[in-house]
Amino acid sequence: MFETADPKQKFFVANSVRLYPDTLQILVRLYQPLVGAMSISLYQTLVYNYSPHMILSDSRGLYYLQEQMDCGLKDIFKSLHKLEAVGLVKTHLVDNEVSSILAFELLKVPSSQEFFSTALLTSLLREKVGQSAFYDLSQYFATKARMHQQPVKKGKDISASFFDVFRLPEDEAITPSVEVQEAAAANQVGKIASAQVNEKTGIDWDYMKDRFRLYHIDPQEIEAKKAEIISLMQLYGINEQEFIDETLPTLHGESQLNLREISRLLSESYKNQNSKQQIQQTVQQNQKMQVSVKLSDEHQAILLEARRKTPAEFLYFLKSQKGGYTTASENKVLNSLINRGLPVEFVNILTYVCLQYDSVLAPNLANKIANDWLQNHVATAEQALAYIEKRPAKIANSRRSRAVTVKRHEQKTDWSKVKAKTDSNIDLNQLDNMFRNLEDSDDSQEK
Template identity: 50%
Template sequence: MFATSDPKHLYYVANKITLFPENEKILIKLYQPLVGAVAIALYQTLINDYDPYGIVSDAKGIYSLQEQLDCSLKDMFHSLHKLEAVGLVQTFLADNVFNNIIVFKLLQVPSADKFFATPLLASLLKEKVGSPTFHDLSHAFAKEAKLREKPIKNARDVSANFFDVFRLPGDEAINPSNEVVEAAQENKAPEVETAEINAQDPIDWDLIKDQYNVYQIPAQEVEIKKNQIRGLIQTYNLSEQEFVDETVPCLHGTHKLNMHEISNTIAENYKRLHTRENIQKQIEEGKKRAIATIKGLDANDRKLLLEANENSPSEFLYKLKTKKGGIVAPGENYIINQLHTQYGLPEDLINILIHTCLTYDTVVTSNRAYRIANDWLQGGISTGVQALEYVKKRKADILKKKNRQSYRQNKRVEKGTDWSKKKAKNEGMSTEQLKDIFKDLKNK
């Protein structure tokens, strides 16, 4: 299987085939559900790209195919691989002075009866289109094939043969002349091959059988479980030796392969491996961004970082617990062991995590440790220095928030008068009061 990311990689088509209407119908109805519309378009484009008079120097870059199909190189090669798998195209790499040239050999679309007589193709079509549509297609093509020729019943062949009609001089019929032999050689043309699925099995079953023979697993057991083994190898992209090595813990001297246990074991190992790989990737990326020093680093911080870098997690936990007057519980060692061996966290980071956990509680609990570890990893923290800086910053933010809330609670706020809620008082004046007011005005 070949693919390239170079759009200028040269290619040419090696042969010509002709698509008749019945071939196109088979191509669209039976092959397109298997390989997709882009693959069918690629196949037809290659048919039209054949140039009987072209030479190697006329080869074009595959970007021309990409432009015609209006798709990415990745999608184009994905479609090409599907065409190769069902046998419609063969791809070769021809050595050239400057580079390898891709050569496409096209194969003729087979008849419908040959398609349905190929179990792998028929089964894949059934899976793609569903049973009802599959049966409809089968019945339609079968009916069409029967209509092409009417059966001849109760009849015998009375046709004349060649020698009943023609005569050749001398022994020409037995030993043709040189001219006839040369003409036959001159007009000899390669037959157009019909597409057949490329069913080469890439798995070395003999190697697997030999490896299992050491553990007294008979070859017949491998044959019986062949499809399940193939599925696991392809799903997890394992080599034959890797598959056997993964399954050894599942062999219990019964001369049988417990595929359920094997499947669960491989899945668990795969999950653990990829989890560790992802964490290691995050840690490596975090180290690139790590800050050499922490702003505001005091003597206690320096001492803590020094101890975190000099001690293993078990030693660090023991010393910290001894200083606090406690003991190390068995579960605590298990937790820090898992963080280091299974997930690959560096020791200095685990030590700061232990210190952080013990500031909240007297023991390192699984729930708290994994929650803090997840929080740090999601924040890109991968070293003890970064972890300590993060913890200090978080504590400072919490303290700042608490002080702000305390200030708001203690602050005294004077309330003003809301005159909109104040009602005017309607107080009347006596006659004597009015007389006094007017009297005062006259005197002025």
């Protein structure tokens, strides 16, 4: 894949292709949803820029395409790469005496039958336009293809042959003359191939087909699902054997690939692998941190046992002290913690702390505490024990600060010291009228 920011970079169109109305319809209706309108415009521009009289030394700069399409170089190369991917254009870098020249080889637009026979193109088209529009396009072009021929019952071929009609000298029929051979050679012009998807994935399909054949998967199944397989392998960065290994648990004796289940397994495997690497990096970074707290005698004894025993042995040791027993689900939790890349002694102290809160080792609590420790730079058993010794003091201090409340002292009013306020400006006649109105309202309510 080539790209340059130099508008003076020379380019040359090596050949021409004919664009018929049917060809343009395939370009616009089938290819344009895949590559975009600008890519289709670039393809047509290259077609019309071919000149049979032009030689390499007459090459123009890319700025000529910029002027014709009214866009930047970045957009031109983005469109060109899409055309290369679907096989409509091949780009060659030709070294000239003065500089390198981009030679664009144009390929014919395939028929609708060839397009729909290419699984990668049809899968991408369905993803781009949706199921309903994809069905309509398929039916439209299928109906159009059938209109060019009428189904006729197969009969006996009674056509005349060449020698039934024409006569040639015996020598000429067996060995053509020199003039005929020269004319044939002069007219041997390389055919322009139809566009084909430029996969260049580096995937060894023959190897995959041979390996899957051992598990009764037909090679045609691999061929039909190439697009999905390429997408998954590129998404998760895996090779052929890794894809096969991830696929095996999903087969169950079936002859088809369950791509939905394969995708789910790959996603889980990818997440677990990345999570494990991240945890291991965090642990390595924090293991060097020194512990500033002196451990209690009880915790020193626990630390000694945690360093001696495996997670299963340590769990049994703790349970036997309490009079309980280990369960299969607890061992499953231990396996999960170890598979995440946590050190053995770290897991043992984690088990010890979990059993201080609950009678069994529960996955939710274990993951919650483990996340808390990792986020607080705890990576070893000694650091974990020092952390939990500091933790109660912090909790007690926070609780004590929340328990301190401000006492409010409410002062009572001594009414004997409060003097009544009188308004010297009040009108006595207004007061007399006010009381009379009150008496009248009381009398009316009694009646």
